[in-house]
Amino acid sequence: MMQKIRTAMGARDEQYVPTGATELDVGFFTTVDSENRGKCSHKLKRGRGSERQTPVMVMAESSRSKKGKKGRPAYSCRYFKMEAMPDLTSNTVVTIAQESLDPGCRVKTDNFSSYSKLNRVIKKHIAKTIKPKDAGKELPWVPISISNAIRNFLNNFHHIDDSYLQNYLDEFTYKLNRRFLSDRLFERLLIACIAFCWIL
16 A cells, blocks of 8 residues: 555656756665575675665755755755666666756756766756765755655665665655645645556
Protein backbone atom coordinates (compact mmCIF):
# COMPACT_ATOMS: atom_id res chain seq x y z
CA MET A 1 0.00 0.00 0.00
CA MET A 2 2.79 2.45 0.87
CA GLN A 3 4.49 1.85 -2.48
CA LYS A 4 1.20 2.60 -4.26
CA ILE A 5 0.82 5.82 -2.28
CA ARG A 6 4.39 6.84 -3.14
CA THR A 7 3.66 6.12 -6.81
CA ALA A 8 0.67 8.48 -6.66
CA MET A 9 2.84 11.11 -4.99
CA GLY A 10 5.36 10.89 -7.83
CA ALA A 11 2.68 11.07 -10.49
CA ARG A 12 1.23 14.19 -8.89
CA ASP A 13 4.58 15.99 -8.77
CA GLU A 14 5.28 15.16 -12.42
CA GLN A 15 2.71 17.86 -13.24
CA TYR A 16 5.06 20.55 -11.93
CA VAL A 17 8.52 21.53 -13.12
CA PRO A 18 11.10 23.99 -11.77
CA THR A 19 11.26 27.23 -13.75
CA GLY A 20 13.60 30.21 -13.69
CA ALA A 21 16.83 29.97 -11.67
CA THR A 22 17.47 26.35 -10.65
CA GLU A 23 20.26 24.61 -8.75
CA LEU A 24 21.28 21.15 -9.99
CA ASP A 25 23.65 18.59 -8.55
CA VAL A 26 24.00 14.84 -8.01
CA GLY A 27 23.83 13.11 -4.64
CA PHE A 28 24.60 9.49 -3.78
CA PHE A 29 22.22 7.27 -1.81
CA THR A 30 23.10 3.92 -0.25
CA THR A 31 20.85 1.19 -1.66
CA VAL A 32 20.65 -2.59 -1.78
CA ASP A 33 20.78 -4.53 -5.03
CA SER A 34 18.26 -7.28 -4.20
CA GLU A 35 19.05 -9.34 -7.32
CA ASN A 36 22.74 -9.69 -6.46
CA ARG A 37 22.56 -9.56 -2.67
CA GLY A 38 25.12 -11.92 -1.17
CA LYS A 39 26.52 -12.88 -4.60
CA CYS A 40 29.33 -10.33 -4.79
CA SER A 41 32.70 -12.07 -4.34
CA HIS A 42 34.95 -8.99 -4.76
CA LYS A 43 35.49 -5.99 -2.53
CA LEU A 44 33.05 -3.21 -3.39
CA LYS A 45 34.31 0.21 -4.42
CA ARG A 46 33.76 3.32 -2.33
CA GLY A 47 32.63 6.82 -3.35
CA ARG A 48 31.53 7.74 -6.87
CA GLY A 49 30.95 4.55 -8.87
CA SER A 50 30.39 2.36 -5.81
CA GLU A 51 27.98 -0.56 -6.27
CA ARG A 52 26.34 0.46 -2.98
CA GLN A 53 25.62 4.00 -4.15
CA THR A 54 22.83 5.06 -6.51
CA PRO A 55 23.25 8.52 -8.08
CA VAL A 56 20.30 10.89 -7.79
CA MET A 57 19.89 14.14 -9.72
CA VAL A 58 18.53 16.85 -7.44
CA MET A 59 16.98 20.05 -8.82
CA ALA A 60 15.89 23.01 -6.69
CA GLU A 61 14.15 26.11 -8.02
CA SER A 62 16.05 28.86 -6.21
CA SER A 63 15.80 32.65 -6.23
CA ARG A 64 17.61 35.32 -4.21
CA SER A 65 15.74 36.03 -1.00
CA LYS A 66 14.66 39.60 -0.24
CA LYS A 67 14.63 38.95 3.48
CA GLY A 68 17.78 37.05 4.29
CA LYS A 69 18.20 35.70 7.80
CA LYS A 70 21.46 35.32 9.65
CA GLY A 71 22.83 31.81 9.27
CA ARG A 72 20.38 30.95 6.49
CA PRO A 73 20.96 30.72 2.70
CA ALA A 74 20.61 34.00 0.80
CA TYR A 75 18.27 32.17 -1.58
CA SER A 76 14.71 30.98 -1.08
CA CYS A 77 13.57 27.71 -2.62
CA ARG A 78 10.18 26.96 -4.09
CA TYR A 79 10.21 23.55 -5.71
CA PHE A 80 12.35 20.38 -5.60
CA LYS A 81 12.71 17.34 -7.84
CA MET A 82 14.80 14.20 -7.29
CA GLU A 83 15.39 11.58 -9.98
CA ALA A 84 17.32 8.32 -9.55
CA MET A 85 19.91 7.81 -12.31
CA PRO A 86 21.05 4.56 -13.94
CA ASP A 87 24.49 6.12 -14.58
CA LEU A 88 26.37 9.43 -14.58
CA THR A 89 26.79 9.92 -18.32
CA SER A 90 26.05 13.29 -19.90
CA ASN A 91 23.29 11.72 -22.03
CA THR A 92 21.48 10.54 -18.90
CA VAL A 93 21.84 13.99 -17.32
CA VAL A 94 20.41 15.64 -20.46
CA THR A 95 17.50 13.18 -20.69
CA ILE A 96 16.45 13.71 -17.07
CA ALA A 97 16.86 17.49 -17.34
CA GLN A 98 14.71 17.56 -20.48
CA GLU A 99 11.95 15.59 -18.75
CA SER A 100 12.14 17.41 -15.40
CA LEU A 101 12.91 21.08 -16.13
CA ASP A 102 11.25 23.92 -17.98
CA PRO A 103 13.20 24.73 -21.21
CA GLY A 104 13.46 28.36 -20.05
CA CYS A 105 15.40 27.44 -16.90
CA ARG A 106 18.69 29.03 -15.96
CA VAL A 107 20.54 26.14 -14.34
CA LYS A 108 23.53 26.54 -12.04
CA THR A 109 25.88 23.60 -11.42
CA ASP A 110 29.47 22.82 -10.55
CA ASN A 111 31.97 21.89 -13.28
CA PHE A 112 31.25 18.14 -13.33
CA SER A 113 31.87 17.00 -16.92
CA SER A 114 28.50 15.22 -17.25
CA TYR A 115 26.75 18.61 -17.10
CA SER A 116 28.50 19.85 -20.24
CA LYS A 117 25.55 19.18 -22.59
CA LEU A 118 22.80 20.81 -20.51
CA ASN A 119 22.67 23.80 -22.88
CA ARG A 120 20.98 21.54 -25.41
CA VAL A 121 17.74 21.37 -23.42
CA ILE A 122 17.65 24.52 -21.26
CA LYS A 123 17.94 28.25 -21.89
CA LYS A 124 21.13 28.88 -19.92
CA HIS A 125 23.65 26.73 -18.07
CA ILE A 126 26.05 28.33 -15.60
CA ALA A 127 28.88 25.95 -14.64
CA LYS A 128 31.30 27.05 -11.94
CA THR A 129 34.18 25.48 -10.08
CA ILE A 130 32.96 25.35 -6.49
CA LYS A 131 35.20 24.70 -3.52
CA PRO A 132 33.67 22.44 -0.85
CA LYS A 133 33.69 25.27 1.69
CA ASP A 134 31.69 27.48 -0.72
CA ALA A 135 29.08 24.87 -1.68
CA GLY A 136 26.58 26.27 0.82
CA LYS A 137 26.83 29.71 -0.77
CA GLU A 138 26.79 28.74 -4.45
CA LEU A 139 24.28 25.85 -4.33
CA PRO A 140 22.65 26.20 -0.90
CA TRP A 141 19.46 24.16 -1.25
CA VAL A 142 20.65 21.10 -3.15
CA PRO A 143 23.11 19.83 -0.49
CA ILE A 144 20.60 20.62 2.27
CA SER A 145 17.89 18.55 0.57
CA ILE A 146 20.31 15.68 -0.17
CA SER A 147 21.57 15.46 3.42
CA ASN A 148 18.04 15.72 4.83
CA ALA A 149 16.79 12.96 2.51
CA ILE A 150 19.70 10.65 3.35
CA ARG A 151 19.19 11.22 7.08
CA ASN A 152 15.44 10.68 6.73
CA PHE A 153 15.96 7.34 4.97
CA LEU A 154 18.56 6.15 7.48
CA ASN A 155 16.32 7.01 10.43
CA ASN A 156 13.16 5.40 9.06
CA PHE A 157 14.21 2.37 6.97
CA HIS A 158 16.63 -0.52 7.48
CA HIS A 159 17.55 -0.46 3.80
CA ILE A 160 16.12 0.64 0.46
CA ASP A 161 16.09 -1.62 -2.57
CA ASP A 162 17.56 0.20 -5.57
CA SER A 163 14.51 -0.69 -7.67
CA TYR A 164 12.26 1.21 -5.19
CA LEU A 165 14.51 4.19 -4.50
CA GLN A 166 12.52 6.49 -6.81
CA ASN A 167 9.34 5.79 -4.81
CA TYR A 168 11.03 6.91 -1.58
CA LEU A 169 12.44 9.99 -3.33
CA ASP A 170 8.93 10.81 -4.59
CA GLU A 171 7.54 10.60 -1.05
CA PHE A 172 10.29 12.83 0.33
CA THR A 173 9.93 15.52 -2.37
CA TYR A 174 6.10 15.39 -2.25
CA LYS A 175 6.20 16.31 1.44
CA LEU A 176 9.06 18.79 0.96
CA ASN A 177 7.22 20.66 -1.80
CA ARG A 178 4.21 21.00 0.50
CA ARG A 179 6.16 21.91 3.62
CA PHE A 180 3.98 24.98 4.19
CA LEU A 181 0.72 23.02 3.77
CA SER A 182 1.12 20.50 6.59
CA ASP A 183 -2.42 21.10 7.86
CA ARG A 184 -3.86 20.08 4.47
CA LEU A 185 -1.30 17.45 3.44
CA PHE A 186 -3.55 14.42 4.05
CA GLU A 187 -6.45 15.93 2.10
CA ARG A 188 -4.20 16.73 -0.86
CA LEU A 189 -2.68 13.24 -0.79
CA LEU A 190 -6.14 11.64 -0.75
CA ILE A 191 -7.11 13.66 -3.84
CA ALA A 192 -3.84 12.67 -5.58
CA CYS A 193 -4.49 8.95 -4.92
CA ILE A 194 -8.09 9.16 -6.16
CA ALA A 195 -7.10 11.09 -9.30
CA PHE A 196 -4.25 8.71 -10.21
CA CYS A 197 -5.08 6.20 -12.96
CA TRP A 198 -4.14 2.81 -11.48
CA ILE A 199 -5.11 0.79 -14.58
CA LEU A 200 -2.95 1.46 -17.65
